[in-house]
Amino acid sequence: MSRWNIRGRGEELENLILASNLFYHKHKVCRIDKAPTPVKVLEVVDGTKIVEGYFEKKSTVDFYGVVQGHFIAFDAKEVSTNSFPLKNIHPHQIEYMNDVENQGGISFLIVKFSKINRYFLLPFEILSEYYYRSLSNGRKSIPFLAFPEDLEIECFNGIRLKYLDTINSYLDWKEDYLVN
Amino acid sequence: MSRWNIRGRGEELENLILASNLFYHKHKVCRIDKAPTPVKVLEVVDGTKIVEGYFEKKSTVDFYGVVQGHFIAFDAKEVSTNSFPLKNIHPHQIEYMNDVENQGGISFLIVKFSKINRYFLLPFEILSEYYYRSLSNGRKSIPFLAFPEDLEIECFNGIRLKYLDTINSYLDWKEDYLVN
Numbered sequence: 001m002s003r004w005n006i007r008g009r010g011e012e013l014e015n016l017i018l019a020s021n022l023f024y025h026k027h028k029v030c031r032i033d034k035a036p037t038p039v040k041v042l043e044v045v046d047g048t049k050i051v052e053g054y055f056e057k058k059s060t061v062d063f064y065g066v067v068q069g070h071f072i073a074f075d076a077k078e079v080s081t082n083s084f085p086l087k088n089i090h091p092h093q094i095e096y097m098n099d100v101e102n103q104g105g106i107s108f109l110i111v112k113f114s115k116i117n118r119y120f121l122l123p124f125e126i127l128s129e130y131y132y133r134s135l136s137n138g139r140k141s142i143p144f145l146a147f148p149e150d151l152e153i154e155c156f157n158g159i160r161l162k163y164l165d166t167i168n169s170y171l172d173w174k175e176d177y178l179v180n
Numbered sequence: 181m182s183r184w185n186i187r188g189r190g191e192e193l194e195n196l197i198l199a200s201n202l203f204y205h206k207h208k209v210c211r212i213d214k215a216p217t218p219v220k221v222l223e224v225v226d227g228t229k230i231v232e233g234y235f236e237k238k239s240t241v242d243f244y245g246v247v248q249g250h251f252i253a254f255d256a257k258e259v260s261t262n263s264f265p266l267k268n269i270h271p272h273q274i275e276y277m278n279d280v281e282n283q284g285g286i287s288f289l290i291v292k293f294s295k296i297n298r299y300f301l302l303p304f305e306i307l308s309e310y311y312y313r314s315l316s317n318g319r320k321s322i323p324f325l326a327f328p329e330d331l332e333i334e335c336f337n338g339i340r341l342k343y344l345d346t347i348n349s350y351l352d353w354k355e356d357y358l359v360n
Contacts, residue, residue: 001213020195025279028282030283031279031283031285032282033239033240035215035216036215036216036217036218036219036236037216037219037221038216039217039221039230039232039233041217041218041219042182048230048235049232049233049234050219050229050230050233050234050235051231051232052229052230053219053221053230054228054230055227055230056216056227059213060213064244065251065283066251066253066279066280066283066284066285067283068283068284069249069250069251069282069284069285070251071245071249071250071251071285073246091343096211099205099211099216099244099246100211102208102211103210103211103245103246103247103248103249104246104248104249105211105249105251107247114263114343120306123340
């Protein structure tokens, strides 16, 4: 048996987002929460202590919430490569994000390129385009150049991401995307 | 050590809602998911098996999702009493529902009165009114008569709840509530 360490990879990014969420919540601009990791519980003692359980696959994305009536759902991914490998996203997460978009919600990824220490909002439109192309023998990753420059996310003093500003830019981006 | 049984109380109601969500999803009318129960994991073996963990308190509500762009968040409660005891709801859940409403989302409870086998959508407006009054020595439960009759939820063939119809009625109810 070994003590469990919370996965290091991506933890910094998650903490940045949690800090952003707290900040936004405090200033009443939105309410975004992290969905708990699903656990299948098989055995419990004393009604409180889990002694046998297993991690389950997520069928949604990590973060969800509401801003000015909009439903928001996103996942956060950190990559050390120069492109975004599509194996980072599971098919049922694509399905989830697709459902959200079809219902008029807003869905995207926040991607950190750790080599260059830059954060981007990746629109679901681009993600799904590359994802479905990859299924029919297209490339298995999204190149850096496919990430819209306008959707870079500012990291404020290294303590939180100003991602709500970027969601606003994303809404503008969406309009252009639909027209073109 | 005893085998863990999934809590029986409220399970039937939860299953009805899960069946409704599947049906709605299949017909592409909304995407509503159950948030996993948060578990604090302390020890894992082989990277997958949890051998020490504890249930944590929820800071949100059980169900969340999107319908026609609206953010929806609700909890489901079954009571065997003639009124709804407010101890069924935790302070941080009231805070969550309040945040959702302030951000333009829609938040409510689905309550089953098991004695009479009837289901109701309880608007957050009514819940919070009684909740805050209870904090200043008001009654500790919501009487059955305070549940709007128009917001009774039809149970289709005992297999699912037609709660989306009731959300529509709730939106009408809200308009009247704001005017009066």
